[in-house]
Amino acid sequence: MTGPDTALILIDIQNDFCPGGALAVADGDAVVPVANALIDKFETIVLTQDWHPADHSSFASNHPGKDAFSLIEMPYGPQVLWPPHCIQGSEGAAFHKDLVTDKANLIVRKGFRSAIDSYSAFFENDHETTTGLAGYLKDRGISKLVMTGLATDFCVRFSAVDAAKLGFSVTLAEDGCRAIDLDGSLDAAKAAMREAGVTLTTSGNLTFG
Numbered sequence: 381m382t383g384p385d386t387a388l389i390l391i392d393i394q395n396d397f398c399p400g401g402a403l404a405v406a407d408g409d410a411v412v413p414v415a416n417a418l419i420d421k422f423e424t425i426v427l428t429q430d431w432h433p434a435d436h437s438s439f440a441s442n443h444p445g446k447d448a449f450s451l452i453e454m455p456y457g458p459q460v461l462w463p464p465h466c467i468q469g470s471e472g473a474a475f476h477k478d479l480v481t482d483k484a485n486l487i488v489r490k491g492f493r494s495a496i497d498s499y500s501a502f503f504e505n506d507h508e509t510t511t512g513l514a515g516y517l518k519d520r521g522i523s524k525l526v527m528t529g530l531a532t533d534f535c536v537r538f539s540a541v542d543a544a545k546l547g548f549s550v551t552l553a554e555d556g557c558r559a560i561d562l563d564g565s566l567d568a569a570k571a572a573m574r575e576a577g578v579t580l581t582t583s584g585n586l587t588f589g
């Protein structure tokens with residue numbers, strides 16, 4: 381069991397990112413047993429849940445003439461357009477049925493404002509609007525984070541990098557992650573995480589101290 385200064389953050393382990401989902405990540409459901417095994421080792425567990433209104437500006441369907449996986453410029457910077465996914469209250473937005481969610485202390489929903497996406501669990505895509513998660517963790521005396529989930533190159537990447545920038549010690553369990561991998565985005569994500577000081581390892585190699 382880890383100490384009270386450490387939390388497990390499980391990113392977006394939701395139906396739409398698993399095989400058969402609207403934005404399926406190859407082998408996405410393979411992360412579920414890895415996440416469940418980790419849950420037993422932590423006192424503090426936070427789940428994130430991608431949670432979009434149907435008119436969300438990250439959906440290609442809300443930009444006539446634009447294709448999914450193309451890039452547009454938003455007031456806050458470049459944004460990939462996605463197939464509609466994780467619509468609030470839908471089955472696609474629900475956590476994978478085998479994920480053990482009962483032990484979660486907090487569920488952080490993100491991407492709920494139509495005008496702005498939120499990959500990171502800490503800041504929306506303008507990199508300024510906070511979700512409040514850092515305050516929650518700091519108030520509880522948590523300084524170390526273990527992260528895993530979906531997708532490595534988007535929500536996991538930005539959550540891990542933001543957490544490291546905020547001063548948390550961040551370890552990524554790579555076997556509990558799967559990537560979308562658009563145009564080299566997985567390699568870019570790994571480089572960005574390493575650059576930010578995130579430790580990349582596997583769940584079997586985590587050292588708890």
Ligand code: VGL
Nearest residue numbers: 392430462530531534535
């Ligand atoms: C994600 C794209 C759009 C993710 C969420 O969880 O990585 N990716 N929304």
Ligand code: ZN
Nearest residue numbers: 430465466491
């Ligand atoms: Zn999303």
